[in-house]
Amino acid sequence: MDFEKTIDRKQTSSVKWDRAEKIFGSSDVLPMWVADMDFDNARPIKDALRKMIDDEVLGYTFPPDSLFTAISNWQNTNHNMPTKRENILLSPGVLSSIAVAVQAFTDPGDSVLIHDPVYPPFFSMVNKNERQVYRTPLNLENGQYSMDFDDIERQFKDEHIKMFVLSNPHNPGGRVWSENELIQLVELCKKYSVILISDEIHSDLVYSENTCVSPVTLDASYKDWVITLHSATKTFNIAGVKTSFILVFNEDLKEKLVKVQEETELDIVNTFGMRATEAALAESSEWHVALLEKLEANRSIVTDFFDKELSDVVYMVPEATYLFWFDASRLGVDNDKLRETFARIGKIGLNDGVSYGPSGKSYMRLNFAVPQSLLIDGLKRIKTVFDHYSK
Numbered sequence: 476m477d478f479e480k481t482i483d484r485k486q487t488s489s490v491k492w493d494r495a496e497k498i499f500g501s502s503d504v505l506p507m508w509v510a511d512m513d514f515d516n517a518r519p520i521k522d523a524l525r526k527m528i529d530d531e532v533l534g535y536t537f538p539p540d541s542l543f544t545a546i547s548n549w550q551n552t553n554h555n556m557p558t559k560r561e562n563i564l565l566s567p568g569v570l571s572s573i574a575v576a577v578q579a580f581t582d583p584g585d586s587v588l589i590h591d592p593v594y595p596p597f598f599s600m601v602n603k604n605e606r607q608v609y610r611t612p613l614n615l616e617n618g619q620y621s622m623d624f625d626d627i628e629r630q631f632k633d634e635h636i637k638m639f640v641l642s643n644p645h646n647p648g649g650r651v652w653s654e655n656e657l658i659q660l661v662e663l664c665k666k667y668s669v670i671l672i673s674d675e676i677h678s679d680l681v682y683s684e685n686t687c688v689s690p691v692t693l694d695a696s697y698k699d700w701v702i703t704l705h706s707a708t709k710t711f712n713i714a715g716v717k718t719s720f721i722l723v724f725n726e727d728l729k730e731k732l733v734k735v736q737e738e739t740e741l742d743i744v745n746t747f748g749m750r751a752t753e754a755a756l757a758e759s760s761e762w763h764v765a766l767l768e769k770l771e772a773n774r775s776i777v778t779d780f781f782d783k784e785l786s787d788v789v790y791m792v793p794e795a796t797y798l799f800w801f802d803a804s805r806l807g808v809d810n811d812k813l814r815e816t817f818a819r820i821g822k823i824g825l826n827d828g829v830s831y832g833p834s835g836k837s838y839m840r841l842n843f844a845v846p847q848s849l850l851i852d853g854l855k856r857i858k859t860v861f862d863h864y865s866k
């Protein structure tokens with residue numbers, strides 16, 4: 476495992492690298508946007524896929540017991556979530572799972588609540604399924620986001636919310652929600668009969684001082700309200716294999732999910748994804764530990780750089796995720812021009828906060844899961860943009 480090796484990912488249909496020109500309007504942009512790491516995959520994953528290519532015929536397959544065992548063990552060991560085979564549903568992606576949950580637990584026109592800001596497809600998945608999206612703005616306290624429970628309760632009541640989609644930990648702010656916050660949220664869900672979808676795709680990318688809690692584990696009654704979505708794809712950088720899993724502990728909820736999955740064939744995942752997921756969860760812990768060390772070191776490089784070189788720029792120290800969320804309002808550029816401005820002046824491709832919802836409007840998101848040389852290059856490019864506007 477060599478996290479300092481720079482890998483040429485151009486011409487590999489990489490969204491991060493090969494779509495950069497289209498998204499940022501220039502071919503010389505350093506792409507540090509979409510949540511995809513510029514690190515090679517763990518050896519056991521590559522070995523499992525290589526073995527398959529060399530030794531097998533790529534016909535129809537079914538999920539083997541060993542895959543379910545790997546998922547159960549992972550959830551049990553890393554998330555304090557005793558999980559049996561019958562609690563696991565496979566799904567091509569966390570976003571497909573959100574779509575399935577929306578169809579399973581709500582009707583067209585129903586109201587779904589999400590945070591603001593939050594990962595943009597939460598909005599689009601609900602919206603494309605013709606449900607009504609409501610947003611509850613996060614409070615900004617001591618440089619971190621926190622939930623506004625008064626607003627959540629008001630909207631649960633007034634807007635007759637049927638479902639809440641939570642990013643746990645939070646993308647883009649990197650918050651690891653506390654046990655207390657999660658209990659308050661699920662208690663409100665219970666009170667107003669709201670299904671909580673806890674998207675935990677970033678929950679294995681948590682820094683040493685924090686523990687990510689799955690709300691479903693906090694009380695036996697929560698299994699009737701919480702569905703957990705997870706995947707090995709973010710942690711192990713295998714998003715291209717399109718395989719994820721849903722954890723569900725209530726029979727009625729499970730039946731509803733299975734019905735939609737079967738109606739849409741969204742219960743079938745591909746062979747490569749199954750093999751890669753199993754090899755990741757069952758055999759790649761050493762790589763995972765080393766990754767967290769590398770990301771923690773990169774997080775320090777980023778915060779040190781901002782403290783030293785851009786000391787008046789407000790940012791959030793991520794408690795989890797390799798995403799760094801900073802406020803670019805000092806530039807005085809229109810929020811909807813920020814992405815283009817960073818690309819044109821700094822030659823760097825970042826996600827713009829406005830796409831995460833109105834509350835994210837002046838922020839930018841940097842993906843720091845890259846070798847150190849690229850990271851330093853990217854940080855200098857960001858500084859160029861701030862320097863340009865302070866002249």
Ligand SMILES: Cc1ncc(COP(=O)(O)O)c(C=O)c1O
Pocket residue numbers: 510567568569570571594642646674676677706708714719
């Ligand atoms: C919070 C969150 N959920 C879901 C996804 C995408 O999941 P998938 O590729 O499994 O659909 C991402 C990707 O960045 C994410 O950040």
